[in-house]
Amino acid sequence: MQKYSYSIITVGEQTVNVVFPNQINIKENLYIQHLNQLILARNDPGILASIPGYHTLTISFDIRIYDYNKIFKLIKNILEKKSFQIQSFHKRILEIPVCYDETLGPDIQDVAAFGKLSVKELIKIHTQVEYFVYMIGFLPGFAYMGTVPSQIAMPRLDRPRTKIPAGSVGIAGAQTGMYPVESPGGWRLIGQTPLKLYDAKHPKIRYQSGDFIRFKAITINEFKAIQDRDSSGEYQIKISEVGE
Amino acid sequence: MRGIEVVASGLATTIQDIGRIKYQSAGFPSSGAIDHQAHCLANALVNNEENAATIEYCLMGPTLKFTMQTFIALTGGTVQPQLNSHIVPMNQAVPVHSGDVLKIGNLKHGRFGYLAVAGGGIQVPEVLGSKSTTLRIELGGFKGRTLEEGDLLPTCDVYTMPSLASRKVSVETNNTTQIRFVKGPQWNLFSEQAQHKFMVQTYHISNQADRMGYRLRGKAIEVSQSNMLSEGTVLGNVQITRDGSPIVLLADRQTTGGYPVIATVIAADLGKLIQFSNQMAFNFVLTDIETAVKELKQQIKKIQDLRKLWQQKRYMEPIGPARKAALKIGKLF
Structure with a gap:
């Protein structure tokens, strides 16, 4: 290595x-x-x-x-140490459901226009990639992930929003990420996950740096159903592990 | 339930310990007492371990009613606390009894003050290994928020305090206007001229100062506008933002940052800086790591020595029933 x-x-x-x-x-x-x-x-x-x-x-x-x-x-x-190496490249991939409805991702049209794509194509591209979590910072559970395909890698907003709802999924150039709590921010919002990424009562973050995350497109109805199941603790994030 | 009842909340009053240090890699701010030294001293005075939870207040202290018997100590910013309308000293262990009312009042000097309570401090549940409050994410402390009128803080009864009479320290008023720093990780990203400017000019703390960080007032420092990859932050880091003004990162800072860090204030001088008023003019003075380590170790040792002293004196000066009775009698008048 x-x-x-x-x-x-x-x-x-x-x-x-x-x-x-x-x-x-x-x-x-x-x-x-x-x-x-x-x-x-x-x-x-x-x-x-x-x-x-x-x-x-x-x-x-x-x-x-x-x-x-x-x-x-x-x-x-x-x-x-000679033995220092990433032993048998091991990959943990978490599947995060995201609803790309425009009511939840207000910038989705702009990002699609940026890539000269239909919204459908944009969703396909965003959900195809396994994003690597380089680091977590800014807020508990705010994962800095890459790499967003250049086609949809729209730079952040010139003027950040003062309030972004928790769960929002956004793009900032080659980075993509999720807002675990309501906060100000300048990323282009293309959707929202129904999962509670940060909960002050159970403040455990379900992923860590070094993990991979894949987004799965869901409908607005599924969004509500998953939200209910997640808030009652019944929703399990799908995790797949790949070893070489 | 017995404990401490909040009669008046004061300003930005929260429960803090030494911080939630281990979860920074998941993005949790470390939080903890912003004036670490004052917090540790308060705990030492009432024979608590350093991580016991204290009450931190900013500019205006709370008024508290005790419904149990214990010992307290007030440290940090200067106040004139009154216990049942009698002035009690700061930086000293003071016995309190059920029914006593402590009015801490406004800070005359400094920004943050601490109240430590014997018997292991304020008994709020630990969250991720700490009792500290992080307001922004409503985590830890007392229900994740600032204290409010009517809150009841659980504490333990304590009836005796080893060598109570000698549990006091005189905290020297520090008149220095020099804050020492070591070179930050991006020191070399700044031009010599910018480095020089940082060291010779006079700074003030601006109005944008809270537990996350203090933005400083001074002439702008030339800073490269190229993007830097985000990396972990450290208590006392001095970031230079795009407009050339420094921000000193403090207890509630974000765990990672993307602004270049020109300097790190040495831990031994951080308490001073934190307590400066807006009017205070100060300078940054370059020092080396060896000095920074030596100074911090000295600070730690000072408190350790006090603890030892008070432990040794334990059997020489017991607090007798006569003294307790005297205090009770005193209260009748």
Whole structure:
């Protein structure tokens, strides 16, 4: 497997960034996810948090337990071990139902026009791709996913909306994502998922960075039915696992 | 239920601990007390562990009625708290009894204050390993929201406090106007001129200042307009936004960000910055990681030493029934 060059830089007295080549690349990001998993698997009380970015892993540690030399060494040891590789490329794909009705995705006509497509064709293209979750940020469960086919990769709105309903699915250039809670935002909205992606009472996020997500088009009637089942805890996200 | 009844809510009053640190990779802001140091000191004063939940308030403290017996301590921004209309000191463990009313009042200096309650703090349920409140997503704390009149906060009865008489500290008023920082991950994306400007000019905290971050007022800093890939954020990161103004990222910050980070305020100086008023003029001064680590360790040690001292004194100065009676008698007049 390919090895990626990296550097470790200090961000503050309790944090380092492991920085990989500056690009959006699934293989490189999987490499970062793998490093993250290995660090988390240590269950090390000295590691406080680690946040994967597109091409970085931000690691915070307890200075009562770790100093810089120790943390540098720890990361270096993991990355430079011969056995460090993404063992048998394993893929977890989650199916997220999305209703592309115009009442739920107010920008769908614009995005279709951008790609010189009918709405039907746009939906077909958006649901064909397995989107990779590079990172989660902005809000709990806000997944930064790519890569949107260039045909429908419309840039974000010039003027962000002040209010976007929870569950909205949008496009911002090559990225696609879902708004887990109502918030302001500038992504082009093409649909909405009936799933409650964030629930303050059960605040568990059902996907993580490194997963793949495929959208499944549903009708407005199915939308309501799934919403009911999901809110009573009966809806299970379809997950398929592919190993090589 | 026994505990603390909220008589008047104060401003932006929430339950906080040291934060929901482990779930940042899923996009959960860490939250926690915005003035970590003041929160930890308050807990140490009442013999709580540092992660016990305290009450945090902003500019105006709440008025609270106790329906149980315990010990409290107030730290952070300067207030003139009154217990049953008698002024009680800050930065000191104070016994309270059922029926007592504590009026914390307005902050004379600083922005955020803390009330710690002995017996493990405010007993709200842990959510994702923390009792901290994140208002934006209605998570944790007391029903995910700010405290309101009539709320009843569960706490535990505490009857004794080891070495109560010596549980006080004098917190030096810090007159420094220098905030130290280490170079941020994108320091080199800025021109030498921009770096220089960041270090020599005087900044003020703007009106856009909350638990998420403080936007600063100052002359704009030249910043590259090219897009940066988002990466994880850290407490104290100083982002430079498109218009050239800095934002210091604080407790409720987004877990990832796409603006270049020119600097990170050292943890030991963050409490100072957080408490500055809008009128306070200050500068950023470059320091190195070694100094930042040394300073933070010193801060941690200070509180550890106090804890040790109070533990050792435990059997030398017990609080006797006479003192308790005296307090009760005092209340009759």
